[in-house]
Amino acid sequence: MTANADLAEPADVGVTVDDVTHVATIEIRRGPHNFFDIAVLGEVADTLDRLAAGTTRAVVLCSEGKNFCAGANFTGRSAALGSEGAPHLYDVAIRLFEQPLPIVAAVQGAAIGGGLGLALAADFRVASPESRFAANFAMLGFHHGFGLTVTLPLVVGHQAALDLLYTGRRIDGDAAHRLGLCDALVPADHLRARATEMATEIAAAGPLALRSIRATMRGPLVEQVRAAMAHERAEQTRLQATEDFREGVAATAERRPPRFTGR
Numbered sequence: 001m002t003a004n005a006d007l008a009e010p011a012d013v014g015v016t017v018d019d020v021t022h023v024a025t026i027e028i029r030r031g032p033h034n035f036f037d038i039a040v041l042g043e044v045a046d047t048l049d050r051l052a053a054g055t056t057r058a059v060v061l062c063s064e065g066k067n068f069c070a071g072a073n074f075t076g077r078s079a080a081l082g083s084e085g086a087p088h089l090y091d092v093a094i095r096l097f098e099q100p101l102p103i104v105a106a107v108q109g110a111a112i113g114g115g116l117g118l119a120l121a122a123d124f125r126v127a128s129p130e131s132r133f134a135a136n137f138a139m140l141g142f143h144h145g146f147g148l149t150v151t152l153p154l155v156v157g158h159q160a161a162l163d164l165l166y167t168g169r170r171i172d173g174d175a176a177h178r179l180g181l182c183d184a185l186v187p188a189d190h191l192r193a194r195a196t197e198m199a200t201e202i203a204a205a206g207p208l209a210l211r212s213i214r215a216t217m218r219g220p221l222v223e224q225v226r227a228a229m230a231h232e233r234a235e236q237t238r239l240q241a242t243e244d245f246r247e248g249v250a251a252t253a254e255r256r257p258p259r260f261t262g263r
Contacts, residue, residue, distance in 0.1 A: 013043040015051070022057040022207075023199045025192075031065020035073035036114065038089050045095035052101050057203035057210060060195045061122055062106040068131075069115030090229040093146055096121040097222050100211045102202050106195035107131050108188060112170075117146020120155060123214075126195040127182035131173035139168035140252060141244030141260060143235035147225035154221075156181050 014027045026047055028034050044061075051059065063069060072089070096118075105122035110132045119125050119133075127133075135152065137144040144152075144165055153161035156179045164171070177185040186194045202210065239245050243263045251258035 012040045013047055015047050017051070017054075017056060019055070021200045022055055022203045023060065023196060024051050024056045024058075025060045025062065025196070026051075028061075028063040028069065031063065033067045033070040033110075034063040034065060034115070035070055036118065037072065038087060038092050041089065041092045041096070041118075045092060045099070048096070048099040048101060048103075052099055056101060057205075057207050058199040059101050059103045060106060060192065060199050061103050061118075062192055062195065063108070065109075067109035067115070068105070068107040068111045069118050070110055071113030071115045071136075088233060090145065090147075090233055093117070093121070094222070094226055094229060097147070097218075097225050100214065102199070102210065102214055104195045104199045104202070106191045107133075107182065108191050110134070112136055113140075114146045117144075117148050117151070120148065120151035121146075123218075124184075124195075124198060125182040126184045126186060126191055126198065127173040127176055128186060128188040128191055129173045130188050131176065131182070132170050133172075133176050133181055134168060134170040135164045136168040136170070138166060139248060139258060141242060141246075141248035141258065142239050143232055145229070145232040145236055147228050147232070149228035149232060150221065150224045155179075 012029055014029055015024055017024045026044060028036070028040060028044065030036070030040060048059065102124075103122040104124045104126065105119045107119050107125050107127045108131065111119040112132070112134045113136050116133055116135055135144055135148060148161075148165070152164065156164070160179050163169075171179070171181075173182060173185055176182045184194055184198065244258075244260045247260060248258050
């Protein structure tokens with residue numbers, strides 16, 4: 001197994017490549033909660049592009065620390081989605097759907113908001129009973145994003161997606177497994193090993209056939225997600241200007257129930 005530093009600069013994203021199994025592991029290194037912004041998603045996308053140009057056949061996506069990804073940090077990064085004249089977060093996020101390699105996500109701890117969107121950009125998800133998933137946007141007074149309009153109902157079904165999006169409620173790994181939100185449920189200390197096993201089994205298939213099949217099965221997804229992100233972005237921009245959004249962010253930071261007024 002080799003560590004390719006040239007694939008991941010700077011150190012917010014690390015990568016190792018197993019030259020025997022042709023499985024690469026990409027690790028987001030913003031623990032403990034791994035909040036993302038445009039820069040870190042760009043590093044992940046760049047790394048995937050470089051791996052796809054080499055001999056890698058499947059990827060494990062994981063994170064250091066307590067949580068897989070707690071989403072975008074609206075309280076700490078004013079440019080989390082994008083500033084005037086700069087690329088928007090979703091201009092970068094769509095690249096995760098465009099690349100050709102199968103991805104297995106190892107989801108420890110929480111995948112919340114945009115972190116859930118990131119997990120759903122993968123083909124498969126491995127979780128533990130202690131894992132937690134939430135599309136908590138409505139509890140922020142905000143519209144969901146990261147293509148969840150398409151990816152969430154595709155995985156859990158329309159009605160379950162409505163429940164999760166409308167309520168913003170959090171579910172554990174057992175409930176996620178029952179819904180199909182995660183594909184394997186293992187003890188927390190076996191997460192990466194199981195994800196690597198799944199990726200290794202995938203990588204044993206013919207590499208040309210694998211890319212061809214994935215392109216067929218996920219081909220329409222890219223354009224569907226692109227269109228969904230455009231709508232999600234417009235709604236998020238509109239709702240960011242509301243009092244309810246400011247209240248939702250404040251309530252989350254202060255760990256209290258929000259007091260929404262509909263303004």
